[in-house]
Amino acid sequence: MTISADSETKLRYVGRSVTRREGADKLTGRSRYVDDMHVPGALTGRTIRTSIPAGRVRNVRFPDGFPWDEFIVAGPDDLPANEVALITADQPAFVDGIVRHAQEAVLLIAHEDAGLVHEAARAIEIEYERDAGVFGMEQGHVLKQLAIRHGDFEGAFANGDVIFEGEYRTGAQEHVYIETNGFIAWWEGDGVVLHGSHQCPYYVHKAVKHAFALDRDDQVRVTQETTGGGFGGKEEFPSLLAIHSALLSRKAGGRPVRLIYDRAEDMACSTKRHPSLTRIRTACTPEGVFKGVEIDFHIDGGAYVTLSPVVLSRGLLHSGGPYLWPAARMDGYCWFTNSPPYGAFRGFGAPQSEFAIERHLDRLAAKLGICPIELRKRNFLRKGDMLPTSQIVGEEPELERIVERALELSDYRAKQSGYGEGNGRGLGLSVFYHGTGFTGSGEVYLDSVVALEAQADGFVEIQVSSTEIGQGTETVFAQIAAEGLGIDIESIRFRKPETGAVPDSGPTVASRTCSIVGGLVERAARQLREQLAGRDIATASATGPVRAEARYQAPPGLVWNDDTYQGCAYGAYSWGCNVAEVSIDPVTAELRVESMWGIYDIGRVINPVLAIGQVEGGMAQGIGWATCEDVVLKEGAMQNTRVTNYIIPTSADAAELFVEFVEHHNPCGAFGAKGVGEIPLDGPPAAVANAVTFATGKDIAAIPIRPEDLLA
Amino acid sequence: MTIRMTINGRDCTTDANPMTPLLDVLRESCRLTGTKYGCGEGECGACTVIMNDELVMSCLVPVMQAEVATIETVEGLARMADDGAEILHPVQQAFLECGGAQCGICTPGMVMAGVHHLRHPELAPDGLAEALEGNLCRCTGYSAIFRAMERAAEAGRPA
Ligand code: FES
Numbered sequence: 030m031t032i033s034a035d036s037e038t039k040l041r042y043v044g045r046s047v048t049r050r051e052g053a054d055k056l057t058g059r060s061r062y063v064d065d066m067h068v069p070g071a072l073t074g075r076t077i078r079t080s081i082p083a084g085r086v087r088n089v090r091f092p093d094g095f096p097w098d099e100f101i102v103a104g105p106d107d108l109p110a111n112e113v114a115l116i117t118a119d120q121p122a123f124v125d126g127i128v129r130h131a132q133e134a135v136l137l138i139a140h141e142d143a144g145l146v147h148e149a150a151r152a153i154e155i156e157y158e159r160d161a162g163v164f165g166m167e168q169g170h171v172l173k174q175l176a177i178r179h180g181d182f183e184g185a186f187a188n189g190d191v192i193f194e195g196e197y198r199t200g201a202q203e204h205v206y207i208e209t210n211g212f213i214a215w216w217e218g219d220g221v222v223l224h225g226s227h228q229c230p231y232y233v234h235k236a237v238k239h240a241f242a243l244d245r246d247d248q249v250r251v252t253q254e255t256t257g258g259g260f261g262g263k264e265e266f267p268s269l270l271a272i273h274s275a276l277l278s279r280k281a282g283g284r285p286v287r288l289i290y291d292r293a294e295d296m297a298c299s300t301k302r303h304p305s306l307t308r309i310r311t312a313c314t315p316e317g318v319f320k321g322v323e324i325d326f327h328i329d330g331g332a333y334v335t336l337s338p339v340v341l342s343r344g345l346l347h348s349g350g351p352y353l354w355p356a357a358r359m360d361g362y363c364w365f366t367n368s369p370p371y372g373a374f375r376g377f378g379a380p381q382s383e384f385a386i387e388r389h390l391d392r393l394a395a396k397l398g399i400c401p402i403e404l405r406k407r408n409f410l411r412k413g414d415m416l417p418t419s420q421i422v423g424e425e426p427e428l429e430r431i432v433e434r435a436l437e438l439s440d441y442r443a444k445q446s447g448y449g450e451g452n453g454r455g456l457g458l459s460v461f462y463h464g465t466g467f468t469g470s471g472e473v474y475l476d477s478v479v480a481l482e483a484q485a486d487g488f489v490e491i492q493v494s495s496t497e498i499g500q501g502t503e504t505v506f507a508q509i510a511a512e513g514l515g516i517d518i519e520s521i522r523f524r525k526p527e528t529g530a531v532p533d534s535g536p537t538v539a540s541r542t543c544s545i546v547g548g549l550v551e552r553a554a555r556q557l558r559e560q561l562a563g564r565d566i567a568t569a570s571a572t573g574p575v576r577a578e579a580r581y582q583a584p585p586g587l588v589w590n591d592d593t594y595q596g597c598a599y600g601a602y603s604w605g606c607n608v609a610e611v612s613i614d615p616v617t618a619e620l621r622v623e624s625m626w627g628i629y630d631i632g633r634v635i636n637p638v639l640a641i642g643q644v645e646g647g648m649a650q651g652i653g654w655a656t657c658e659d660v661v662l663k664e665g666a667m668q669n670t671r672v673t674n675y676i677i678p679t680s681a682d683a684a685e686l687f688v689e690f691v692e693h694h695n696p697c698g699a700f701g702a703k704g705v706g707e708i709p710l711d712g713p714p715a716a717v718a719n720a721v722t723f724a725t726g727k728d729i730a731a732i733p734i735r736p737e738d739l740l741a
Numbered sequence: 742m743t744i745r746m747t748i749n750g751r752d753c754t755t756d757a758n759p760m761t762p763l764l765d766v767l768r769e770s771c772r773l774t775g776t777k778y779g780c781g782e783g784e785c786g787a788c789t790v791i792m793n794d795e796l797v798m799s800c801l802v803p804v805m806q807a808e809v810a811t812i813e814t815v816e817g818l819a820r821m822a823d824d825g826a827e828i829l830h831p832v833q834q835a836f837l838e839c840g841g842a843q844c845g846i847c848t849p850g851m852v853m854a855g856v857h858h859l860r861h862p863e864l865a866p867d868g869l870a871e872a873l874e875g876n877l878c879r880c881t882g883y884s885a886i887f888r889a890m891e892r893a894a895e896a897g898r899p900a
Pocket residue numbers: 777778779780781782783784785786787788789798799800801
């Protein structure tokens with residue numbers, strides 16, 4: 030059977046706001062999150078953590094007054110391999126003698142009386158020998174270094190053009206998923222069963238199998254329960270809870286153990302967005318045509334490698350912004366410090382480096398005496414241009430059109446001239462891009478597989494490890510599958526992700542789910558349609574399920590060299606522009622983002638309501654990061670670990686958000702889709718900072734922008 | 742001491758310690774896990790329920806204060822049609838259509854706050870933004886929730 034090329038009118042589900050499939054369950058309270066699981070006989074676990082950032086554990090004291098013999102106590106010696114396997118396995122599951130950050134696990138306790146566990150955890154005393162520790166970047170050791178070289182960057186700075194420098198900083202950011210981290214584990218025979226809140230079932234699987242030195246894959250069964258937000262915070266971090274809960278359960282003879290963090294613990298010990306420091310030096314003609322750029326991009330990695338090398342990579346690759354740089358020297362440095370490891374957070378390094386370049390361009394425009402929008406337009410990437418990694422831009426990004434639409438919707442020019450500079454009100458703009466999926470050869474290594482299975486009861490089941498974490502995975506995959514199969518969407522169901530039962534479609538990260546994994550779902554659907562050959566599902570599968578699998582294949586020409594950092598970094602790019610309108614209270618200097626506009630090219634919009642929801646939510650997180658979200662660090666660890674003192678936007682703070690899409694379809698993504706999940710974080714900070722600079726005359730170079738920065 | 746309550750129209754009793762948060766009683770004793778924990782200190786709103794027609798954060802309410810109270814949780818909003826189909830409350834229905842729920846963890850509390858606001862708009866003279874201020878949502882940026890609430894208000898308005 031051949032499938033004719035889709036024309037817009039023929040599409041029945043793709044492009045439509047199909048209702049969120051698990052929506053009614055979430056709205057009625059039926060959805061089961063891990064803490065909602067009723068597991069009879071379960072013990073409650075608790076983690077005992079370090080209170081110093083560097084040194085050694087001398088002694089652990091269990092004070093009198095607790096029935097310690099009733100407790101399960103577990104530590105590093107109980108674990109076959111005291112390692113959390115990720116890119117490397119340098120992070121231990123428990124302090125391995127040397128304390129490398131505060132909030133590091135020393136041991137675990139469990140008891141059936143939850144109240145008693147919490148009291149006992151507070152009573153345990155740890156004696157230390159303290160070391161000094163390293164806090165902040167550009168000290169201590171480099172965790173990872175990367176370099177991009179392009180064109181004659183030395184020459185670019187040598188011939189009398191305008192040279193301009195700047196230094197930009199971004200703070201840490203806490204995810205504040207409203208559901209804290211949690212796992213419940215028990216052992217059945219020689220295998221462990223894990224239910225939890227996480228984005229990547231197979232990451233957890235790998236880490237648990239490694240830590241317990243298990244031989245067979247089927248000895249670890251990881252199920253994802255309904256997950257109350259992730260934003261990257263439940264990418265790598267949940268592996269620790271999985272190992273810990275599994276270990277307590279094993280010591281308890283296999284009895285179930287609940288390990289559910291309370292808010293303060295979650296905020297104190299979990300990963301955050303990497304703080305960054307970017308130094309930019311640009312060369313351009315007096316008219317503002319770019320000649321070259323030099324960028325030093327630094328991030329604080331914390332105490333262990335975890336995902337920092339790839340965060341550094343994405344940050345560095347996006348550091349030039351969506352502009353043509355004929356020459357570039359870009360150096361990235363990730364630093365070891367004695368902070369809890371920084372980790373994945375929506376945007377993965379790109380929001381940090383794109384803040385820097387977009388703020389730099391407004392400052393450069395002021396120096397040149399050119400309108401910042403005009404400066405950008407003179408240098409926008411166009412089809413056929415070369416990126417610093419030698420990748421040729423394969424589509425017309427139409428950035429001018431995107432920007433013009435944002436200006437028009439926001440009434441930018443009229444408002445800006447009406448407000449005038451320095452009067453407490455103003456607008457600012459940012460332009461940005463985001464590569465879809467894993468960087469470079471990452472998607473090839475992931476080797477993702479999806480399966481669709483026609484089953485005897487008349488349903489087609491989608492089997493993937495890609496998780497629904499609020500973004501709408503189940504819904505968009507059902508749309509894509511129904512469209513590809515040419516059947517009613519009601520006949521599609523989504524198998525709850527469970528390792529072993531679903532193939533490994535890779536992690537739910539990097540804006541890859543809808544576009545890349547969705548593309549595999551589309552292929553599998555078309556293939557299954559051929560296999561069904563016109564028969565109805567129940568008839569075709571009467572004697573057994575009919576199954577179609579699709580495996581990732583790199584698009585032709587997608588070649589990447591990890592050694593030279595040259596080649597195609599991403600198979601597709603999404604593009605966007607934000608305009609922020611801000612006001613500053615003349616007395617209190619309170620900064621308010623009144624409105625934000627966002628125009629995005631995310632390729633085909635599979636489901637408008639869900640896509641707008643993704644974008645609006647991301648914009649709000651970006652606004653929060655730029656304004657009120659201030660992680661207060663003391664010796665590397667977060668101090669304001671409550672929602673009362675770490676402030677995320679409330680409905681009363683919420684900016685009015687306006688979103689539109691421009692569609693350039695990606696030939697390799699599901700029905701033309703590109704990445705959507707992360708690009709919303711790339712633009713808001715610089716748009717807000719540029720607006721604040723206009724409104725106050727203060728040269729903003731760091732976020733979050735605190736009232737005291739504006740009063741000074 | 743036994744504490745009696747009416748939850749979603751049903752009489753319930755609990756022998757829990759009188760200082761136990763109502764949230765824990767709902768979730769653990771009554772197995773009504775629709776009401777969520779987010780912070781345990783009255784700041785996130787995930788645990789919001791309606792008690793005696795007032796909006797409360799159930800994590801802050803010692804269960805003894807709920808003695809003989811009438812409590813409404815998210816589980817009590819939808820109705821069943823004669824044919825067995827579920828009829829969502831207008832607020833739930835509007836959230837479903839407008840994308841007001843993403844990860845869903847703030848949703849039960851948010852929906853209860855929304856239902857309460859439609860009953861008592863006078864308590865929030867500045868409107869929705871004020872009415873929902875006690876309920877944090879990290880996924881939506883609130884815009885879709887506002888749209889949903891406007892739609893629910895429309896639906897509830899007599900034609
Ligand atoms: S759990 Fe009650 S307000 Fe957060």
